[in-house]
Amino acid sequence: MASETKRPKVDDDAPLQNFLRWCDKIGLVLSTKVQVSKVGMVADYGMLAQADIAEGEVLFTVPRSALLHQGTTHVSALPEREKVSLQSTSGWVPLLLALLYEYTTADSKWKPYLSLWTDFKMLDHPMFWSKEERDGLLKGTGIPEAVDKDLANIQREYRDVVVPFIVKHPDMWNTRTHTLELYTQLVAFVMAYSFQEPQAEDDDDDEKSPNPPMMVPMADMLNHVSKHNANLEFTPNTLKMVCVRPIKKGEEVFNTYGQMANWQLLHMYGFTKLYTDNVDDTADIPVVNLHKAATKEPDGDQQLLEEMWELLRDKGAFVFGKHGCLTDMELHSVLKMLCMSREEFLAFKDNNDGWEEDEDEDEDEEAISQAFSNDGLPGLKSKWKRLIHEAARLTVRGYADVDHDRALMEDQALLERLSSRQRNALQVRYGQKSILDKIMELTKT
Structure with missing residues (x-):
């Protein structure tokens, strides 16, 4: 219906308004019952109910053409053609190469989306803390050891896989712009905001690799709680965020990252919950x-x-x-x-x-x-x-x-x-x- 495509009220936030205009252009349909905002959210951007929402209502629909992954970007052909040389422990190199290119290209199709993150360090993962901070503040938690391992793997992956590929394609990438620092920030971005499509239910191949991560505009606006009220559903042509329990006007719309202890939330997403509230803490x-x-x-x-x-x-x-x-x-x-x-x-x-x-x-x-x-x-x-x-x-x-x-x-x-x-x-x-x-x-x- 026409009323479903009407843009809801938003804050006076130029990057956010540019993003929402871009959403209209690419066919992302946002319900008038929700508002994207920075005001009143538990963390940075979030989504607020502007009216009562019943279980089963669709909050927004994202066409698959709007998903950002290694197969949808301007440079998708090169990583696909040379995928053997891009194999790595993480499996993220093709997506990260695509993000390196799109994030630093002024006329990128994804610019209005990626411009929401002017500095990925605002995610504040412990990988961006000094080693002294990590070792002092997080001693005993297991996070310093996990971060040291992450950083070593990122550096090795960048040096041994990414740089040789960049050198072969200087018309698309260069190590002056596409630095290890930016690569590390984009790893944190993927950790915090990416989604993975579930394996098909009829796929009984236990040894099959999981689907690669993808960036889902609008879905990554929702913040996390264990007892969430919305869930992302995958269909052949679209992804839909569906209300899974009634939401009252004025309440925040939450997705969930799963059953996550506070050390996992801080390590992977850069935030924690009150330890008394986190029923999944370990x-x-x-x-x-x-x-x-x-x-x-x-x-x-x-x-x-x-x-x-x-x-x-x-x-x-x-x-x-x-x-x-x-x-x-x-x-x-x-x-x-x-x-x-x-x-x-x-x-x-x-x-x-x-x-x-x-x-x-x-x-x-x-x-x-x-x-x-x-x-x-x-x-x-x-x-x-x-x-x-x-x-x-x-x-x-x-x-x-x-x-x-x-x-x-x-x-x-x-x-x-x-x-x-x-x-x-x-x-x-x-x-x-x-x-x-x-x-x-x-x-x-």
Whole structure:
């Protein structure tokens, strides 16, 4: 209907108004029941309901021709023709090359869209923080290590894959304009704003690579909450943002990035939620700390524990949420092994080819899940509780000053004086430590 294409009221924001005019030209249909704005949003741009919206109503429709990905840009032919040389661990190089070109080309078809981001550093991913800030503010959270790995991979990908391609095509790209700094910013842009189309339901090829990321104008305006009220649906010709629960006039329209702990939100998107509000928050207990806890047991066979460590060193970490362990089967297996006698361990190695086959096949998964829930932890065997308790305690020791963080969280005046980075880091640290504190409380012996 004609009324559906009427542009809603917007703020006095020239880039935003240019973007909305561009949306009209490319056939992106925006409902008159929503307003795109910076005012009153939880973060930068967002979408606000201008009238009550019923479940099932379409908030906007994006034609596939308006999607920005490696197949729709002016330079799509080159990356496709040379895709073998552009293979990388991330799989993002073709899209990033397209973004490098379109973002720096004055007459790009995508200019009104990309001009919404004049500086990608406003995303404030920890990759843009100084190493000193990351290591100081985020100590113990796992984020500094993840960012160091990201930056090393980005630098290697740019040096070994992107630069050789740019040198071959100087009429389209050049390393003076298309720098490592801009490439890194665009990686953050893709991390924060891209979408991936789900695999077709009838595609039963488990080894097939996931669909490459794409930029979806307008869909990336919506902010995230776990209990979202809108969802992006993919159809053969269009993508539609559909209301999945009633939205009242004046409420913000939210999409969701999935079940995301605060450390994941900060690492990938540059923001956090209040730790008390994030029902999906998690804390990791590294397997090394569980092994260290075992070595402190008075009856521990240190030589045997060293042999066990050879099998455990690649296990990573055990993930705990607000209601218990989310990797309960793995934790159950490791605890069983750490409590084995030498004879049992040798038999385990012989029968399981060094952990390749999980020995818990006959275990009741539901019972294990209950045993490692918050309700079940107090009822575990005494030794298992001691190991978990000590591993959690060792993990907490890896964070910054616990008492200082608690004082900050309890003093609103102090909180308000923190920078956004300090507040985000605090939400991550304190949320994780709160989960670990709960684990220690439940496993006291």
